[in-house]
Amino acid sequence: MDERVREHAAVLVDWSARVEEGDNVVLSVGPEAHELAVAVAEKLGERGANLLATYRSGEVTRAYLRAHDDDFDRNPDHELALLEAADVFLSLGGGRNTSATADVPGETRRDYRSARSEIREARYDTRWVSTVHPTRSLAQQANMAYEEYREFAYDAILRDWESLAEEMDRLKTRLDDGSEVRLVSGETDLTMRIDDRTAVNSAASVAYDSHNLPSGEVFTAPYATDGEVVFDVPMTLRGEAVRNVRLEFDDGEVVDYDADQGASVIGEILETDAGARRLGELGIGMNRGIDRYTDNILFDEKMGETVHLALGRAYDANHPDGESGNDSAVHVDMITDVSEDSRLEIDGDVIQRNGRFRWEDGFDE
Amino acid sequence: MDERVREHAAVLVDWSARVEEGDNVVLSVGPEAHELAVAVAEKLGERGANLLATYRSGEVTRAYLRAHDDDFDRNPDHELALLEAADVFLSLGGGRNTSATADVPGETRRDYRSARSEIREARYDTRWVSTVHPTRSLAQQANMAYEEYREFAYDAILRDWESLAEEMDRLKTRLDDGSEVRLVSGETDLTMRIDDRTAVNSAASVAYDSHNLPSGEVFTAPYATDGEVVFDVPMTLRGEAVRNVRLEFDDGEVVDYDADQGASVIGEILETDAGARRLGELGIGMNRGIDRYTDNILFDEKMGETVHLALGRAYDANHPDGESGNDSAVHVDMITDVSEDSRLEIDGDVIQRNGRFRWEDGFDE
Numbered sequence: 177m178d179e180r181v182r183e184h185a186a187v188l189v190d191w192s193a194r195v196e197e198g199d200n201v202v203l204s205v206g207p208e209a210h211e212l213a214v215a216v217a218e219k220l221g222e223r224g225a226n227l228l229a230t231y232r233s234g235e236v237t238r239a240y241l242r243a244h245d246d247d248f249d250r251n252p253d254h255e256l257a258l259l260e261a262a263d264v265f266l267s268l269g270g271g272r273n274t275s276a277t278a279d280v281p282g283e284t285r286r287d288y289r290s291a292r293s294e295i296r297e298a299r300y301d302t303r304w305v306s307t308v309h310p311t312r313s314l315a316q317q318a319n320m321a322y323e324e325y326r327e328f329a330y331d332a333i334l335r336d337w338e339s340l341a342e343e344m345d346r347l348k349t350r351l352d353d354g355s356e357v358r359l360v361s362g363e364t365d366l367t368m369r370i371d372d373r374t375a376v377n378s379a380a381s382v383a384y385d386s387h388n389l390p391s392g393e394v395f396t397a398p399y400a401t402d403g404e405v406v407f408d409v410p411m412t413l414r415g416e417a418v419r420n421v422r423l424e425f426d427d428g429e430v431v432d433y434d435a436d437q438g439a440s441v442i443g444e445i446l447e448t449d450a451g452a453r454r455l456g457e458l459g460i461g462m463n464r465g466i467d468r469y470t471d472n473i474l475f476d477e478k479m480g481e482t483v484h485l486a487l488g489r490a491y492d493a494n495h496p497d498g499e500s501g502n503d504s505a506v507h508v509d510m511i512t513d514v515s516e517d518s519r520l521e522i523d524g525d526v527i528q529r530n531g532r533f534r535w536e537d538g539f540d541e
Numbered sequence: 542m543d544e545r546v547r548e549h550a551a552v553l554v555d556w557s558a559r560v561e562e563g564d565n566v567v568l569s570v571g572p573e574a575h576e577l578a579v580a581v582a583e584k585l586g587e588r589g590a591n592l593l594a595t596y597r598s599g600e601v602t603r604a605y606l607r608a609h610d611d612d613f614d615r616n617p618d619h620e621l622a623l624l625e626a627a628d629v630f631l632s633l634g635g636g637r638n639t640s641a642t643a644d645v646p647g648e649t650r651r652d653y654r655s656a657r658s659e660i661r662e663a664r665y666d667t668r669w670v671s672t673v674h675p676t677r678s679l680a681q682q683a684n685m686a687y688e689e690y691r692e693f694a695y696d697a698i699l700r701d702w703e704s705l706a707e708e709m710d711r712l713k714t715r716l717d718d719g720s721e722v723r724l725v726s727g728e729t730d731l732t733m734r735i736d737d738r739t740a741v742n743s744a745a746s747v748a749y750d751s752h753n754l755p756s757g758e759v760f761t762a763p764y765a766t767d768g769e770v771v772f773d774v775p776m777t778l779r780g781e782a783v784r785n786v787r788l789e790f791d792d793g794e795v796v797d798y799d800a801d802q803g804a805s806v807i808g809e810i811l812e813t814d815a816g817a818r819r820l821g822e823l824g825i826g827m828n829r830g831i832d833r834y835t836d837n838i839l840f841d842e843k844m845g846e847t848v849h850l851a852l853g854r855a856y857d858a859n860h861p862d863g864e865s866g867n868d869s870a871v872h873v874d875m876i877t878d879v880s881e882d883s884r885l886e887i888d889g890d891v892i893q894r895n896g897r898f899r900w901e902d903g904f905d906e
Contacts, residue, residue: 200619205596210572217601221608226617229601231570231594236582243586252591254565257622 185215209270234276318470341379361518368398392463397494451504481531550580574635599641683835706744726883733763757828816869846896
């Protein structure tokens, strides 16, 4: 076994999920994530945790959903009981085809999803972490050779998370103390309020309220957005390529939009509900192990020297206890490159210029 | 997908497990049983059952067990809760290596197994069925080419189970009404008492208290065994080849043994405990879809024109309610070919001669 698979497992079990002796662990294994599952099982054995492995296959799900009449039982007892008694949920993504469920009707997906809300909540109540095993299908999605993709993925995953968490904490402190963020980059000039918001230091560990590995971003929930933003990182949304999406905001709401490609998808998203026209997230990518776009939002949005904004639902973690932010059925992230000709200001102080933070070498005061 | 995979799934879901709308189903999937899992998921969707898939990999288990300190938590809550809330448990065996756990110490296996007794009981309280997807590693174990093995496996699995169940019921009735069985074949001449015992018609369906697919045997729990038996079907026991095992019984107990090969393994088994020297099962194979030995007990013991006997533990199902039969930590089946020069008598009536039952064409009165 490639030693990096074992290192990935160690980061996941120890840094990300903080697994301890006696923890009841559900290990969700994708069909092509077998090798990582073996390495994780070894770590769980070492820690004295209790392992139950589940199988998450897009092809199995597709077959089940297409054959079902869509009248799904709500929160089946057996799965709910499993998750309610679980302390940790580790998802190891990895299949043979990232489009394995492409022909499942959207309505079926929605019905299935909405019948499982308590199961989902029970999962979110565990120390849950999602990661992916680098597979050939993910390499293909990233337009990369398999070995090349493995290098890329492990560079993103096998970071010195402790020191990155410390660096991200500097940005979190600035955001927590700040009231207004301004992003200037090329045609982008956007201001957002962040008073009373708490930033999340997404350091790929449940100890930081961060549930993805890799991670490496600091995010908060902005409001009262004004100005214009261009998302120049190419991506696929709902199966459609979108390029250079431009949004114009007035008092928190999108009042105009445009794109070089995929404008109709953006239009659809904005029409979802009232919340879809407001921002739910401002995220600042800080993982310099990610050195290119791979059209996989879990990696792209964490990339160093990028900033992303999400239309739609905001996370509770950014709001005072018991309060929720922008509500919507969607949460759609889009990314802008800030490595050149750009600055990020908090209350007028430049915190990042041309991709460099003010505490980094090369920051141009 | 090969149409036989879909037929296998249909037999498993409808005939074997009697899955109904709203059933909570746990589908245990081996790493190489993916295709069958897809077909079963489709059937479960059609039936409106609730599907949770678990992953059963020898390599994952090996990694976990070897890393663990053997001080296992008893019956972890999450897995116990899952099985207690399950109605149906379907196991789809199939890996890449039938020896995947060969280097897990026996003591570790025993400790793990004994820490999971309530989980096992909860699984046995469901409508559970075990089957295998024909894989390359099973083909290898059977010393067969892959395509050849698939033909073999589907011939065994895709029977007309309803009519086989009817035929097996004829034998069950004879056994239930009988007091003494005598088996004569070559050097074998053995008598066993079966008064008060109930035979199980193992027709590969929970409706018949039968939990393996394929199946196709009628079995009961004999006692007071006298005489000599030779098991001429070659097999592997505890990793050792055994050939022509001879056992001599007196008043129910083995008093002498011998073998052309593997005698020491037989000696070890007999030394396990007092119950290991007594019979726990007399089984009569009636699946004529199985036309050769493949050194896989799940198939071999069901083969038409064979009889098997097990040293060790007897099944409760063969005894009056609330009573148990021979107790032992082992249950070791061994098989004898009765296709030629043989007869099986119940209370002096010849019920099978040279492999033919008395209700079959070709039975020589």
